[in-house]
Amino acid sequence: MGRPLATIVAAATIVASLAGCSNDRSSRAGQGDRVPLAELLATDLGGETTRAVVNQNAFGLPAKALPGDLRADFEVGDSFFTQPWVIGPASTTNRDGLGPTFNATACASCHVLDGRAEPPTDEHPDTPGLLLRLSVAGADANGGPAPHPVYGGQLQDRSIPGVPAEGRIGITYEDVPGAFDDGTEFTLRKPIYRIADPAFGDPGPDLRISPRIAPVIVGMGLLEAVPEATVQAAADPSDRDRDGISGRINTVWDENEQRRALGRFGWKANVATVRQQTAGAFSGDIGITSPVLPDADCPAGQAACLGAPNSGNPEIGDSTFDKVVFYTRVLAVPAARDEGDTKVRAGAKVFADAGCASCHTPTLRTGDSDIAALANQTIHPFTDLLLHDLGPGLADDRPDFEASGSEWRTAPLWGIGLVSKINGHTRFLHDGRARSIMEAILWHGGEADNARRNVLALTAEQRETLVAYLESR
Ligand code: HEC
Ligand code: HEC
Ligand SMILES: [Ca+2]
Numbered sequence: 266m267g268r269p270l271a272t273i274v275a276a277a278t279i280v281a282s283l284a285g286c287s288n289d290r291s292s293r294a295g296q297g298d299r300v301p302l303a304e305l306l307a308t309d310l311g312g313e314t315t316r317a318v319v320n321q322n323a324f325g326l327p328a329k330a331l332p333g334d335l336r337a338d339f340e341v342g343d344s345f346f347t348q349p350w351v352i353g354p355a356s357t358t359n360r361d362g363l364g365p366t367f368n369a370t371a372c373a374s375c376h377v378l379d380g381r382a383e384p385p386t387d388e389h390p391d392t393p394g395l396l397l398r399l400s401v402a403g404a405d406a407n408g409g410p411a412p413h414p415v416y417g418g419q420l421q422d423r424s425i426p427g428v429p430a431e432g433r434i435g436i437t438y439e440d441v442p443g444a445f446d447d448g449t450e451f452t453l454r455k456p457i458y459r460i461a462d463p464a465f466g467d468p469g470p471d472l473r474i475s476p477r478i479a480p481v482i483v484g485m486g487l488l489e490a491v492p493e494a495t496v497q498a499a500a501d502p503s504d505r506d507r508d509g510i511s512g513r514i515n516t517v518w519d520e521n522e523q524r525r526a527l528g529r530f531g532w533k534a535n536v537a538t539v540r541q542q543t544a545g546a547f548s549g550d551i552g553i554t555s556p557v558l559p560d561a562d563c564p565a566g567q568a569a570c571l572g573a574p575n576s577g578n579p580e581i582g583d584s585t586f587d588k589v590v591f592y593t594r595v596l597a598v599p600a601a602r603d604e605g606d607t608k609v610r611a612g613a614k615v616f617a618d619a620g621c622a623s624c625h626t627p628t629l630r631t632g633d634s635d636i637a638a639l640a641n642q643t644i645h646p647f648t649d650l651l652l653h654d655l656g657p658g659l660a661d662d663r664p665d666f667e668a669s670g671s672e673w674r675t676a677p678l679w680g681i682g683l684v685s686k687i688n689g690h691t692r693f694l695h696d697g698r699a700r701s702i703m704e705a706i707l708w709h710g711g712e713a714d715n716a717r718r719n720v721l722a723l724t725a726e727q728r729e730t731l732v733a734y735l736e737s738r
């Protein structure tokens with residue numbers, strides 16, 4: 266183990282105690298020496314596009330360095346992202362066409378303040394930010410999940426009058442107890458999902474459900490501009506360097522380009538581009554047809570859905586659609602904070618020494634982008650954009666293109682510390698099951714099991730620094 270920076274006394278203590286701990290740990294411990302502290306503590310997470318603003322709207326600002334003439338497009342995109350769509354035909358003809366079935370009336374209903382949704386709770390049982398993706402065994406014509414023959418690819422729990430909603434999200438919880446090595450106990454809560462009140466009968470035993478929560482959507486265009494070769498180079502599917510961490514790319518169907526492409530977006534890197542993600546959201550989540558997905562999302566057999574009128578062909582036209590895509594691509598990453606704080610600095614070392622950076626890659630470089638401000642930026646997203654097997658605890662047993670039932674894309678950690686301030690909750694992971702940042706870490710298994718065990722071995726004080734560090738990002 267090399268020498269930590271002399272100025273960081275607390276971190277040095279942590280390194281020493283990690284090295285002396287008796288846990289059976291892999292070669293990952295000590296890899297922190299290879300992750301420069303300067304990268305872990307960088308504040309310009311989105312490169313030159315970073316915005317140093319900490320308020321309720323910190324996820325909702327345009328990238329810095331965006332030329333003025335593009336700001337108008339951003340504003341139009343914002344309004345179609347934020348304002349509710351209405352049932353057609355309506356006098357507001359450029360905002361009608363909601364449904365026939367849907368989950369929410371606007372992008373912003375789920376990505377609240379361009380941030381992160383909370384799963385349904387006793388206090389907010391009808392909050393829309395959690396989706397159930399549905400399928401049965403096999404693949405569709407493009408290698409994606411095969412939709413359920415009756416309920417389709419997603420459970421739409423709302424509908425326009427005269428059309429039945431498909432059902433409701435049913436969740437029950439199971440307690441999963443555990444303890445840190447120092448004896449401090451904790452209880453995780455494992456959700457179990459079903460379709461409650463299914464409108465078209467029992468979906469049957471072949472139904473596969475993948476719960477997904479709406480994430481923060483800052484920095485999307487930057488992630489899109491990371492060269493494919495960078496992502497490919499980080500993949501290590503057969504774990505050649507024998508560090509216990511593989512990392513695979515997902516290859517998905519790009520509907521816009523009509524070809525297979527590298528998956529980057531969604532919790533399983535199941536979508537190639539922001540454009541496709543936006544079209545998918547308009548279609549599946551809001552019931553708005555678009556230039557990319559011109560047909561209503563009505564499975565065969567749902568007669569009322571199929572028979573309902575459209576409000577335009579498509580309901581969102583090229584120019585407006587493009588502006589929503591643009592808006593979503595250029596949302597600025599807020600600057601990190603508290604980089605001089607002793608706790609935060611100590612926590613950065615813990616993060617590196619526990620092996621977190623093996624997947625949560627601190628630094629990437631963007632290549633070309635059609636949006637000049639996003640090109641050639643050094644960014645700190647804390648993701649490798651790769652799939653990792655996180656073990657049975659987090660598995661949904663629903664493959665998504667190349668992703669298995671237990672593989673997930675490394676979640677970007679930029680912006681994570683502002684979720685509590687902007688969205689008023691601390692629910693993390695792909696379905697929001699974790700009730701705190703620490704619970705999210707404790708759910709890690711599979712390829713991340715060594716990292717989790719390193720965290721179990723920390724003292725209470727070290728755990729606090731790790732969380733303080735993540736809250737500064
Ligand atoms: C019903 C809730 C809901 C609505 C409405 C919604 N989203 Fe999402 N959004 C999600 C969920 C859930 C995911 C994760 C999807 C997955 O993993 O497949 C997501 C993912 C995304 C992502 C990718 C984020 C990432 O880090 O990979 C983008 C971009 C996005 N949404 C944009 C939009 C836009 C634009 C709209 C409106 C047209 C919209 N969303 C409407 C729930 C929603
Ligand atoms: C083997 C790769 C890997 C390692 C190592 C790893 N993670 Fe993760 N991390 C992931 C993946 C994949 C997810 C998404 C899992 C999910 O949502 O089910 C994730 C999710 C998270 C989240 C939740 C983010 C969100 O937006 O919900 C946090 C926080 C986190 N990791 C922190 C850490 C910390 C701290 C460490 C080190 C102790 C660590 N991770 C080590 C792959 C990894
Ligand atoms: Ca419609």
Ligand SMILES: [Ca+2]
Nearest residue numbers: 416417419421
């Ligand atoms: Ca459906």
Ligand SMILES: [Ca+2]
Nearest residue numbers: 501504508510
């Ligand atoms: Ca490896």
